[in-house]
Amino acid sequence: MRKWLLWGVVAVAGIALPYILDDYQTFQIARVTTTALPIASLVLLTGWSGQVSAGQGALFGLGAYTCAIAIVSGGLPWPVAVLLAMVVGLAAGLLLGLPALRLSGMSLGLITLSLAVLFPLLLSRFKDLTGGPFGIQTPPVRTPAGIQLSSAQFLYLVTFVALAAVFALLALLCRGRTGRALDALRLQPAMARTTGVDTRRLSVLVVGMSGAVAALGGALNALVLQSVVPDAYAFTFSLALLTGAVIGGIRSWAGALVGAVFVVYVPQLVSDTVGDTLAGHWTQVGYALVLLLTLYFAPQGLAGLGSRITTKIGERRAHQNFAP
Template identity: 40%
Template structure:
């Protein structure tokens, strides 16, 4: 590891420590909310890979979230399989479904892909209701929260918090390695100029479908985790608004950024609550104002704004040295 990366690693470790300390300070309900944040963050990272890094729009990631949640719930409910096993199974299944969906989606771009994925999001709750035998119809499936294993002195909410946190760390680590390496460059190259990418020997079709699969897998894992944490699944909690919310989280946090997924998750988890506190009469109006306000202040998302501040800070030092009179203009990276 190079010296330059040390501060970054130290910072991440400190954050991780703080996250581990949270259960000591927060009530079960708050802890549950943070578990939810981690789950959203995983789902949004999945969406970021697809939309931010690869440039494929999805208005339908709620569908993969729902599939993950139901796979997990059905396995636990019908077959009494331990939750721990259901999560990877949900991930793999969504990987396959996503990959298969990604194949025909190759022909579609931009809005047209957005419509296709949007239809998927619309269809899923209806399909879930249709297969009542498996899914319990509109009633959904009620589960019980697992207890901590090995006699650990943790209540179920605390234990689930650590489970989600570990999955988050694992998936972010994997994701970061994927996106910052050779594969990541290929993925971004396809977004920026797929013809040129093809000319450089990148198998665009394969990569795009694969990204779709991996993205769906992340979101599916998030869905499975949510089934465990909430201990309940019902079709109507996976409506189109979930898909739209995930996209909001993705853009607010900062597309094509790994840390952005966490910022976006914090936004979609907590801002609606604040809005509720501010105005009981029209909470969504307040949410809308927040949403617009964030886009005014940070058009490139929270992660983008931080990056910009960092660039400005480092640049102003350089400029003082150069005594340059060039007015600095926001340089944008995505």
């Protein structure tokens, strides 16, 4: 009951924000909502089905480039381009997930790491398609006629709706029967098979879905930034996403938002403190530290800490009620 309330508050706040903030700040929170998508894909893939991916950044980038190319070279309207990106992400996820079926944990991690390293190189190589190192600029998304919103506000709300829909879908998926099956897949795969769980199909399904979700995030992010460049999707970005997921809580949807805030704002903060040239590298060191600290002291991430705090408050209240 309390969870619904909390989510309701977040939803209302989310919709209200663009009216309070200026266009630049709205742009920033749109970056957060779109970055929350690949992190949510990690929550599903790693937190729930137990498969580690070091390549969600590449899938994000794949979605981004598909969307950009579809709009600029293909002349497609942006909603179609975004859908196309999702389909490509789904296909890529399935393609990656299939060989990973034969082995446990590491194999998907290995394939996705390879993809993550390879992806920016492929982007730079196929200049004609991808614009090479300079990437592609996408036109801004115009607010449809009749709606009284600025371009930035409208686009943010689109990303907000997409995120809400994905969260709702995934949360629903991970409840009840499928949720139990995922838990079994992650923790006791042999037992899962003997209780009728088609572990192979579930695994592949999850990898496919996570690919689609990550690509969706990438596509929307491309629209928000109005540009796609290979450097943005270096394999360190995949690791940054993993960091965000772990910090937020690898099994927490709310944690995906927390992680996204982290991934979007920390590089900014670091760059403001340290100056531009080495900012990226200091950020990496920062990520590494936070990641390690989280692992050692708060393994369930900030969401875990959050629930521990609310539990403690609840317990204290209970004690107070029974105080003599």
